Every structure is written in C-alpha cells, then in structure tokens.
Amino acid sequence: MKISQDAALVAHMTKWRRHLHAHPETAFEEVATSDYVRDLLESFGLQVHQGIAKTGVVATLTNGDGPAIALRADMDALDMVEHTNVPHRSTHDGKMHGCGHDGHMAMLLGAAKYLSENRHFNGTVHFVFQPAEENEGGGRVMVEEGLFDKFPAQAVFGMHNWPELPAGVMATKPGPLMAACDTIEIKITGQGCHGAMPHLGRDPVVIASELILALQTISSRIVNPQDAVVVSVTQINAGHTWNVIPEDVVLRGTVRSFRPEVRETLQSSIKRIVKGVCEAHGASFDLTYNAGYPATVNDPEQTEVCARAAIKTVGEDKVDLNPVSSMGAEDFAYMLEAKPGCYVWLGTGGTPGGCLLHNPGFDFNDGVLHIGTSYWINLVEEILGSDR
Numbered sequence: 001m002k003i004s005q006d007a008a009l010v011a012h013m014t015k016w017r018r019h020l021h022a023h024p025e026t027a028f029e030e031v032a033t034s035d036y037v038r039d040l041l042e043s044f045g046l047q048v049h050q051g052i053a054k055t056g057v058v059a060t061l062t063n064g065d066g067p068a069i070a071l072r073a074d075m076d077a078l079d080m081v082e083h084t085n086v087p088h089r090s091t092h093d094g095k096m097h098g099c100g101h102d103g104h105m106a107m108l109l110g111a112a113k114y115l116s117e118n119r120h121f122n123g124t125v126h127f128v129f130q131p132a133e134e135n136e137g138g139g140r141v142m143v144e145e146g147l148f149d150k151f152p153a154q155a156v157f158g159m160h161n162w163p164e165l166p167a168g169v170m171a172t173k174p175g176p177l178m179a180a181c182d183t184i185e186i187k188i189t190g191q192g193c194h195g196a197m198p199h200l201g202r203d204p205v206v207i208a209s210e211l212i213l214a215l216q217t218i219s220s221r222i223v224n225p226q227d228a229v230v231v232s233v234t235q236i237n238a239g240h241t242w243n244v245i246p247e248d249v250v251l252r253g254t255v256r257s258f259r260p261e262v263r264e265t266l267q268s269s270i271k272r273i274v275k276g277v278c279e280a281h282g283a284s285f286d287l288t289y290n291a292g293y294p295a296t297v298n299d300p301e302q303t304e305v306c307a308r309a310a311i312k313t314v315g316e317d318k319v320d321l322n323p324v325s326s327m328g329a330e331d332f333a334y335m336l337e338a339k340p341g342c343y344v345w346l347g348t349g350g351t352p353g354g355c356l357l358h359n360p361g362f363d364f365n366d367g368v369l370h371i372g373t374s375y376w377i378n379l380v381e382e383i384l385g386s387d388r
C-alpha cells in the first residue's frame with residue numbers, strides 16, 4: 001500500500017501535523033495534544049481510552065478475531081525556543097516540537113484513519129500515543145500502568161524520523177538500535193583554602209581534573225573496543241572566584257552503552273575509579289549513578305517483518321538493514337522490554353545546522369508523512385493481512 005496518491009489524506013495529515021507543531025506541550029502536560037488526538041481518533045470511529053500515564057491515549061481498531069499488535073507514537077515536545085519562520089511555528093513560549101513527534105502523531109493518525117476505512121486485516125490494532133518520551137520515560141509509565149494488560153498485543157512497533165538519512169530511506173536492524181542512557185553525579189569534597197597556599201587545603205579541582213581523565217580510560221582500556229560506549233562528563237561546577245580553592249566540586253555526565261553486561265562494567269568501573277582517585281588524594285566523595293532508559297533492542301523475528309513492510313513501502317534499494325546504531329536513547333525501549341517488536345528510522349533528509357533533531361531550526365519534513373503512514377499500513381497488512 002502506498003498512500004502518496006491519496007491527496008486528501010496527505011492534506012489532512014499535513015494539517016494535523018502543523019496544528020500540533022504550533023501547539024507543543026512537554027512531558028505529561030500534553031493535555032490539549034491528548035484531546036486533539038482523541039477527537040480525531042473518535043471521529044474515525046475507533047474506541048479511545050485516555051488517561052494512561054496521565055496524558056496517554058490508546059485507540060483500538062478491531063476487525064475479526066485475529067491477533068493484536070500495538071503501534072506507538074510519542075506526543076511530547078521539548079523545552080526549547082523555536083527559531084523557524086514557518087507559519088505554523090510554536091505559539092507556546094519556550095516549547096517546541098524539535099524532535100518531530102508532531103510528525104509521528106500525524107503519521108499514526110493517518111494510518112488509523114486509513115485502516116478504519118480500509119479494513120484489509122484480520123485482528124486488532126492498538127494505536128498508542130505516549131507522553132513524555134524526552135527524559136521523563138512516559139513509555140515506562142505506560143507499561144507500569146498496565147498498557148499491555150489493558151491492551152494485550154503480541155508485538156509492539158515504533159518509528160522515529162531520522163534527519164541523518166535521506167528522505168524516504170528507512171533503516172532498522174535486529175538487536176540494539178539505540179543505546180542505554182544513564183547519568184552520573186559525583187560530588188568531590190576536599191578542603192578549601194587560599195588560592196596561593198594550596199598546601200594548606202585539599203584541592204578538589206585538581207582531583208576532579210584527574211578523575212575526568214581517569215574516567216576516559218573506561219572506553220579506551222576497560223571495555224572491549226568492539227563494544228561502543230560513551231562516558232562523558234558534561235558539567236563541572238566549582239568555585240566562585242580566582243583566589244579561593246573551593247571546598248567541593250560537582251561533576252555530572254552521561255553514560256551510554258548497548259549491552260547489559262557492558263552497562264554493568266561501566267557502573268562498577270566508574271565506582272572504582274571515583275573511589276580510587278578520591279581516596280588517593282584524601283578527598284571524600286558522593287557518587288550517584290542513575291540508571292535511565294535501557295537500550296532499544298529489536299527482536300530479530302519482528303525486525304524481519306518490519307523490513308518486509310519497509311521494502312514494500314519504499315523499495316529494497318531504499319531500506320538500510322544494517323545502519324550504525326545511535327548512542328542516543330529512546331524510551332520505546334521499555335515497551336520492547338515488555339513485548340517483542342521493532343523500532344525503525346524514517347529518513348527525512350535534514351541538513352546540518354537546519355533540520356537536525358533538537359535543533360531550534362527543526363521542522364518535520366511533511367514530504368515523508370505519506371511514507372510513514374504507508375509503512376504503518378503495510379506493517380498491519382503484513383502481520384494481520386487477510387488478503388495476502
């Protein structure tokens with residue numbers, strides 16, 4: 001199925017996408033977004049449930065007694081100021097759909113509308129609109145609140161627009177596609193003193209400097225070079241003036257990995273190195289290691305199904321089945337921990353400095369709306385198709 005010829009549906013989706021872009025809402029506050037999505041889904045004749053994970057929406061379309069699957073889109077925007085001049089730019093100060101979740105909603109809504117009118121499938125499709133993908137783990141909350149108990153599904157599927165891929169190219173692969181994302185906070189407490197008399201104190205700035213470099217040996221000397229990891233100290237807070245050695249330093253950072261064993265190694269190595277460096281210099285420390293999103297891991301069998309749907313949508317030459325995984329993270333990972341499934345990237349052909357994710361100049365490429373929607377429809381017909 002290719003809906004590029006269905007000009008009316010493409011026009012609807014473009015209108016929905018631009019409305020959503022102009023009215024961005026962030027984590028668990030997607031109230032108007034949730035209502036907008038609900039109204040549309042109800043107008044398509046779907047059974048709609050609101051209120052899971054606060055603002056989450058699930059709409060169910062059943063045709064026959066075949067199996068059930070879930071398709072997911074995220075709804076939240078980002079806390080950032082939009083720098084575009086498009087007519088549909090954000091009307092909410094300091095909020096922006098800078099990650100294209102407006103496009104994700106429009107594509108899933110398009111699929112819901114089409115499938116409600118063209119029921120060439122036997123089974124149930126749950127259309128899942130989740131809140132708070134950025135940082136707050138709305139996907140986790142939905143699973144914890146019984147998403148798959150209330151809406152049983154044999155598999156779950158996700159899609160993200162991907163500006164680094166040319167428009168119309170799709171990519172996915174079995175195994176981890178996006179990384180696990182943890183955060184660290186390290187407070188090093190030394191002894192403050194006069195900047196000109198360092199021997200009278202215990203300088204936490206020097207200890208922090210040594211620690212930051214020592215942490216880099218985790219990726220270069222501790223983890224197998226075949227395993228991609230990131231340990232980045234991204235924040236250093238210390239001191240107030242140039243002639244006082246401060247009492248303490250606070251470091252913060254992000255830790256990324258793909259495999260659970262490697263994630264364990266990162267955590268234990270960080271603990272050992274922080275303890276060792278601080279003790280070597282007689283400083284005390286407080287380390288907080290926060291486990292964030294797990295890796296987004298695609299089920300091999302479901303990935304094959306998605307690959308077939310993608311090939312049907314854009315053709316074999318435009319489907320990349322061995323893309324380089326991203327060190328970015330995605331809370332769809334929690335749904336993939338609960339159910340087998342697959343996450344795919346849809347190329348939107350952004351240009352550096354302009355249309356990259358989380359860039360203030362970002363605007364979802366409406367030229368791919370019909371591709372994402374066709375993919376969803378093809379996927380449903382691939383799995384539940386009664387006329388294959």
Ligand SMILES: [Zn+2]
Pocket residue numbers: 098099134357358
């Ligand atoms: Zn994002």
Ligand SMILES: [Zn+2]
Pocket residue numbers: 099100101133160
């Ligand atoms: Zn996103």
